[in-house]
Amino acid sequence: MYRSHPVSDLYSCPSGTTVTVAGWVQTVRDHGGLLFIELRDRSGRIQCVIDASANATLEEVAKDLRDEWVISVHGVVGLRPEGTVNATIPGGDREIRVTGLTILNSAKTPPFPVGTTEEVSESLRLTHRYLDMRSPRLLEALKFRSELTTLIRNHMTSQQFWEVETPLLTRSTPEGARDFLVPSRLEKGSFYALPQSPQLFKQLLMVGGLERYFQIARCFRDEDLRADRQPEFTQVDIEASFLTRDKFLGIMEDLFCDIFRTFRGETLSRPFMRLTYEEAMERYGSDKPDLRFDLPIVDISDLAKKTTFSVFTSVAASEKGTVRGLRYPGGAALSRKDVEDLTAWTQSQGAKGLAWIKVDSSGLSSPILKFFPEDIRSSLRERMAAEEGDLLVFVADEKKTALKILGALRTHIAHQADLIDKTRTSLFWVVDFPLLEWNHDEKRHEAVHHPFTAPHPEDLGVLADTPEKTRSLAYDLVLNGTEVGGGSIRNHEIELQRRIFNLIGLTQEEADRRFGFLLEALSFGAPPHGGMAIGLDRLAMILLGRDSIRDVMAFPKTQKGACLLTEAPAPVDSIQLRDLGLKLS
């Protein structure tokens, strides 16, 4: 027998219990004659004691132990002698008095300290991910992920959702993200694509009459990476029939209430707040604002017109131009260099510049203040709800650009000024996304969400005349400033779906060629349906308070899409290429 208990069970077992535990050697503290082995398994650590005077043979064996060797220890659990208790660690009041020790495997000296808090470069940890995994930090994340998916499975199945697997080898749909392609051997020159999401299949499942479906689905997108983006990631993919948007959002709220109750002990108030896309953009410059702090963006275009500051007056006078501002609480204390850095950062986001006014005990101060008449100064102060100690910052640009920049700046300021209350949860819906937007490069409308999204019924009348003003039945769920999920009610009527394909510049022939199978399916009695996909990795990341999605994945890839452990991607040999009918240029 290798073991009778996981280590953490010993923390509460009675003194005198005979046990066998197995795990890795965290460290050996050899006092010559008295020897302590700290043994670690995934559940925790326990001190094992060997006394040479009691068992010289055991001590001989134990002397050779090195870090990360795998051992099985037999002995009796005992309370530590008075004065030797370590109250800072779990199980620090007890130890195993060893009567038997088996070496199950030796180990090379690890390339970095395992299971300690020392910060080691991520690339080294990724190269030896199996060693990094032994640390409590990663074990905790993987355990949590398992518990989270289990809860989601249980919750969804209890709500009569069926879990269905959809294909990974599927058809490329070149609308949206770049596909990962898989060459076909049997049909040379043709390719499968790995799914960006099971979108089309889940709609087909609805036509197929499953009514309620979910899947913990791996998805693939061949786009550049970020801290919260990996080329393959996991979505909780959900679709349901015969539900209005509001009913469906309610079902999703049930799920999130369950998640927060279970893992945070937190009762979320219902229904979740709903912000329209329009409101979110106007007030926060983002369709996924972090509302753990307020800091709204303020429109001062009308005041800007009344100044003599030409940057403001010219932009404010132009048709699409706007001048908007933000409060930087406590920002008046920033040094000249701090303000320069803030300006540079804002410019890195695409701003032409950053105007600023300090509010301190002596009043307003700024290089541009001389362009502001006295009455405008006081109106501005009032409009911005400025308080003493604030720095007021302003961006003048086209509305879309200004809002985007200020949205980013708003988050930047919140981090810099430490305005985010990490104990709070900000979870709400953004609804009424526009259905379409104009793509300048391709000179056509394209779907904001995806082309299967249903238009808002109230806007069907304007669909033909002003497509970009049509709202949709799409919704996003935003958690602490991150989009953790999104979805929509779909078009279940073929005629409406055809109209939308037409509006995004697809001819009927193209639409039939790419999505003919879906259109065909819609024509065979598709029920009203809609759904959502939840970013499982992002959700786990936020719930665990981690900064990167990589921290909650077992084997993540680097920013260049490489797996440092397996060294994928890698060249393949010429025979493999020949079989596939491929030739490298």
Added chain:
RNA sequence: GGGGCCGUAGCUCAGCUGGUUAGAGCGCUGGCCUGUCACGCCAGAGGUCGCGGGUUCGAGCCCCGUCGGCCCCGCCA
């Protein structure tokens, strides 16, 4: 495609204005040690300063290129 930060011992880092033999802590190897828990003490080994080129009497340090890691913009329906 673009902007920024980083790369020195196994790990984490220091290394001045370009100057002689590149350092520290941890780890590693050997020895000592009966209550440690970051055990302690003694001794020792360990370096292509990411790689390539250039400037210079002389480069870890300056310049150019390149590779790799991270953050961001674009991109991600």
